[in-house]
Ligand SMILES: Nc1ncnc2c1ncn2[C@@H]1O[C@H](COP(=O)(O)OP(=O)(O)OP(=O)(O)O)[C@@H](O)[C@H]1O
């Protein structure tokens with residue numbers, strides 16, 4: 001198979017990271033979860049609330065390490081688990097709407113995809129970060145199923161939230177992400193939409209592998 005980039009976008013908890021990671025493993029590609037980068041800046045903002053976000057972005061040191069999945073280091077500290085907590089999830093879409101944040105992260109993400117061989121997931125990957133990606137997927141699922149999946153996910157991670165709270169958070173975050181001024185979440189014209197409602201992780205993974213192998 002020739003060396004390609006795969007962009008996976010879609011709303012919250014649609015399964016993007018899970019599937020991106022599996023596809024990357026099977027195809028021997030590098031997996032990048034860009035949501036973790038926005039979450040890390042949000043964590044820094046929570047830790048330093050008196051600093052302007054534009055100033056925080058200038059001094060931030062973010063490192064992505066691929067070690068059987070992705071680990072993310074914020075100013076030298078592994079924050080991969082901390083960034084999944086509720087306080088970060090509640091604030092991340094607002095922080096992600098800042099122009100300075102997006103400019104900084106999109107540049108870092110574009111550098112990671114320069115040599116191809118990357119499966120990258122997020123909200124603006126097919127539209128902004130790698131508009132020339134050889135394969136673009138727009139992954140969706142019903143809100144109910146996404147919330148049920150996230151509930152299980154949270155229980156495994158020890159994060160407390162009810163199904164009702166998760167539905168509200170998912171709808172709120174999708175709305176903010178789809179209506180922000182800069183690079184809102186939208187399906188790229190040349191993206192293939194996959195509705196994963198009722199599909200297993202294996203079925204979704206196989207579908208994308210099949211599409212990638214045709215490139
Ligand atoms: N097709 C599927 N069937 C069942 N469960 C799934 C499927 N895809 C993903 N999941 C589960 O749903 C949960 C959420 O998936 P994941 O974190 O990959 O979503 P995401 O789109 O990356 O979310 P976010 O954008 O909020 O980070 C995980 O626990 C994952 O195992």
Ligand SMILES: Nc1ccn([C@@H]2O[C@H](COP(=O)(O)O)[C@@H](O)[C@H]2O)c(=O)n1
Pocket residue numbers: 012013034035036038039092093094096121122123124125173177
């Ligand atoms: N390319 C991206 C990726 C993420 N965001 C913002 O970060 C939030 C958290 O992302 P998760 O994938 O970890 O849920 C997301 O809700 C967006 O606000 C983004 O803007 N662009």
